[in-house]
Amino acid sequence: MPSLTSFPPFPDNVPTHPLLVVDYTLLKAGDKDEISKLWKAATELGFWYLKNHGTDELVNQMFDMGAETMGLPLDEKMKFEQGDDGMSFGYKAAGANATDETGALDTVEFVNIAKDDALSWPTPTHRTYPMTVNARMEPTIIPFVKKSIEVNNTVLEIFNAQLGLPNGTLLRKHMLGEPSGSEARCIKNPPRPNGISEEKAALGAHTDFGSLSFLHNRLGGLQVMVPGTNEWQYIKPISGHAICNVGDALTIFSGGVLRSNLHRVVSPPGAQGYYERWSLVFFTRPGNSVALHALAEESSLVEEAMAKVQDTSVFQTNVTSAEWFARRIKNQRTKNQKGVETWRASRGTEHRPLAV
Numbered sequence: 371m372p373s374l375t376s377f378p379p380f381p382d383n384v385p386t387h388p389l390l391v392v393d394y395t396l397l398k399a400g401d402k403d404e405i406s407k408l409w410k411a412a413t414e415l416g417f418w419y420l421k422n423h424g425t426d427e428l429v430n431q432m433f434d435m436g437a438e439t440m441g442l443p444l445d446e447k448m449k450f451e452q453g454d455d456g457m458s459f460g461y462k463a464a465g466a467n468a469t470d471e472t473g474a475l476d477t478v479e480f481v482n483i484a485k486d487d488a489l490s491w492p493t494p495t496h497r498t499y500p501m502t503v504n505a506r507m508e509p510t511i512i513p514f515v516k517k518s519i520e521v522n523n524t525v526l527e528i529f530n531a532q533l534g535l536p537n538g539t540l541l542r543k544h545m546l547g548e549p550s551g552s553e554a555r556c557i558k559n560p561p562r563p564n565g566i567s568e569e570k571a572a573l574g575a576h577t578d579f580g581s582l583s584f585l586h587n588r589l590g591g592l593q594v595m596v597p598g599t600n601e602w603q604y605i606k607p608i609s610g611h612a613i614c615n616v617g618d619a620l621t622i623f624s625g626g627v628l629r630s631n632l633h634r635v636v637s638p639p640g641a642q643g644y645y646e647r648w649s650l651v652f653f654t655r656p657g658n659s660v661a662l663h664a665l666a667e668e669s670s671l672v673e674e675a676m677a678k679v680q681d682t683s684v685f686q687t688n689v690t691s692a693e694w695f696a697r698r699i700k701n702q703r704t705k706n707q708k709g710v711e712t713w714r715a716s717r718g719t720e721h722r723p724l725a726v
């Protein structure tokens with residue numbers, strides 16, 4: 371895996387969205403200004419950079435794991451495919467997901483490793499993985515999963531306090547011992563073929579399914595839809611800075627106070643488009659049995675937010691985290707597409723038909 375500096379630089383002539391930079395060591399120390407900055411980022415855009423998270427070395431090793439796994443023959447990878455029934459863990463081949471309601475195919479391939487399979491290793495909780503994943507479980511994947519959980523739990527505890535929830539409320543919805551959809555994902559996108567637009571979605575517009583995403587980018591290509599507009603803007607990768615964002619579950623728990631913003635991946639801009647694009651994410655998701663609804667009875671802030679909402683249905687889902695997650699995964703699978711209704715059934719808290 372070449373280092374960030376061996377790629378052409380991110381171009382300076384494409385529309386780029388600035389993110390607030392949050393310092394993890396200051397968050398850990400309880401710094402009030404840093405916590406206010408995190409809160410502003412999480413409630414206004416739902417994305418921020420996180421520096422000093424202490425995960426860089428493990429991130430490099432996870433990219434090596436990804437390269438080793440994607441380098442396996444396709445028929446070997448397909449033995450571990452995630453399938454069409456709504457399970458996320460395992461391998462996803464390019465073209466297995468739709469990127470919009472016309473059924474356009476995605477171009478990314480990825481491998482998802484369940485937090486539960488890492489923590490119960492060598493006994494599987496959900497499923498088994500390719501040998502390249504098994505070989506990296508102890509040295510790389512388990513430490514990366516544990517470190518990512520520590521980072522995301524720190525952020526969850528801050529949100530818990532900012533929302534005025536009783537101590538430990540959000541952490542209890544993300545118990546380490548409860549099976550969940552939490553997973554590490556390594557993504558590969560091939561260089562942009564000649565004649566294909568830079569705007570073609572590699573991974574279609576979506577909100578993240580769970581609570582928090584801890585993302586590591588080398589090349590550009592990630593875009594956010596700027597709140598209040600229909601405009602996509604790039605997020606520029608910065609060395610040593612993770613990109614963090616809020617997912618649907620926190621939006622629902624908080625009655626919309628925390629923002630789960632639409633985003634997508636296109637080819638890296640400019641000369642970066644001639645290179646493979648690799649990215650790595652750890653997704654924290656609530657325990658499988660956790661009901662997804664606004665916590666209005668436990669927080670006056672959430673109660674006040676809900677009082678202003680016209681259509682409360684999105685915050686009273688009547689489903690568990692496991693059901694929410696399976697519905698979204700299953701209905702974006704290409705094999706399950708039966709028209710626009712299937713695609714719409716894959717959507718999260720924010721859906722705009724025109725955002726492709």
Ligand SMILES: O=C(O)CCC(=O)C(=O)O
Binds near residue numbers: 587634
């Ligand atoms: O590859 C990226 O930069 C973002 C990936 C992403 O949004 C996702 O996997 O949910």
Ligand SMILES: [Fe+2]
Binds near residue numbers: 576577578633
């Ligand atoms: Fe995402």
